[in-house]
Amino acid sequence: MKKIWLSIAFVLVFFVSCSTNAVDEGKEVELIISAAASLMGVMEEIKNDFETIHDDILLTFNFAGSGSLAQQIQSGAPVDLYISANQEWMNTLADNEWIQPDSRINVAHNQIVLVKKSKLDYESSMTFVGLSEIEELQIAIGDPATVSAGFFAKQVFEELGIWTNLKDKLVYGKDVQQVRTYVETDSVDYGVLFLSDTIVTDEIEVLDVALSSWHDPIVYPAAITSHTENVEAARTFLNFIASEAIEDVWIEYGFNQKH
Incomplete structure (x- = not known):
């Protein structure tokens, strides 16, 4: 009898595990992106383009001053990706290990x-x-x-x-x-x-x-936060906004990628 119950338990665990994996594979990932307020217009358009291609990734933006956003991240706000309008605040986060340094890239320039x-x-x-x-x-x-x-x-x-x-x-x-x-x-x-x-x-x-x-160069650095659980999705979006494929969108909104 003990062996029978053990077999039943094993079968139940197996089916629960398979069911869980199936849910995870089809799960939509929500990326929370803290971006400088000056990016609001261009990011709304980029969002539409990106989600059309990557229908399994949902983008949610939080727009504010770069310093305020950095302070929110340092206070533990659940942010997957940070895009600043200057290098200083990104440096502050890097110095305190709030971002993944190998993910940091410059995505745009301004005047x-x-x-x-x-x-x-x-x-x-x-x-x-x-x-x-x-x-x-x-x-x-x-x-x-x-x-x-x-x-x-x-x-x-x-x-x-x-x-x-x-x-x-x-x-x-x-x-x-x-x-x-x-x-x-x-x-x-x-x-x-x-x-x-x-x-x-x-x-x-x-x-x-x-x-x-x-003035100092007006560069928009972006980086994945160190505490995100959505690294791959964040990297997918990061590569997208830095790609030459959407250079025209940046230019339309007054930015320059300067590749």
């Missing part, structure tokens, strides 16, 4: 621009240098402590020697989306954004483009 609301009679020939010459005005930038566009804006102002003159005229946004809203609603006179932030709206006019020598 910093001075903008105003379209169709308003502000000075259309305004430049970065000219901002310090106007006494009463407000300029929206991302908070340099957590928002990459604000970090680079500060570098531009410091390089031009006008940061001290402008500090009291600055309005900080929590991310580039908020800065763009300030400009679109005419809540400020001017704003500083990434070029890509101006592509998705007709409400903003670009006045000046910062020279690359005025």
Whole structure:
């Protein structure tokens, strides 16, 4: 009798194991991706293209300032892949072993621009240098402590020697989306954004483009987090966004892959 029960138990374990494997093989993987807010437009389009090809991988995005996202990851947020708008925050995560260093690659480049609301009679020939010459005005930038566009804006102002003159005229946004809203609603006179932030709206006019020598290279590094359980799916998406096959999509949204 004991042998019979052991045989039955073995058969039950076998069928449960087979059933479990079948479920796992057909299971849809959900990737949670924390990406800089300036990537919102391009990532929504890339998402559609990617999920059409890889119907077993579902992408869920969390958009915010690069610094805020890095801090969330350091607090244990369940993130599979991180895409930053600058190298500093990715370096911070790497130094503290929150990412898999061998997975880190640069996926895109951007530019910093001075903008105003379209169709308003502000000075259309305004430049970065000219901002310090106007006494009463407000300029929206991302908070340099957590928002990459604000970090680079500060570098531009410091390089031009006008940061001290402008500090009291600055309005900080929590991310580039908020800065763009300030400009679109005419809540400020001017704003500083990434070029890509101006592509998705007709409400903003670009006045000046910062020279690359005025700031650090604006590079978007991406990496798989060290605590993800979806390494293969994350690597599949990472390879996709870095491929030349979708270079036109990046360009359409104001980025440059610079292969």
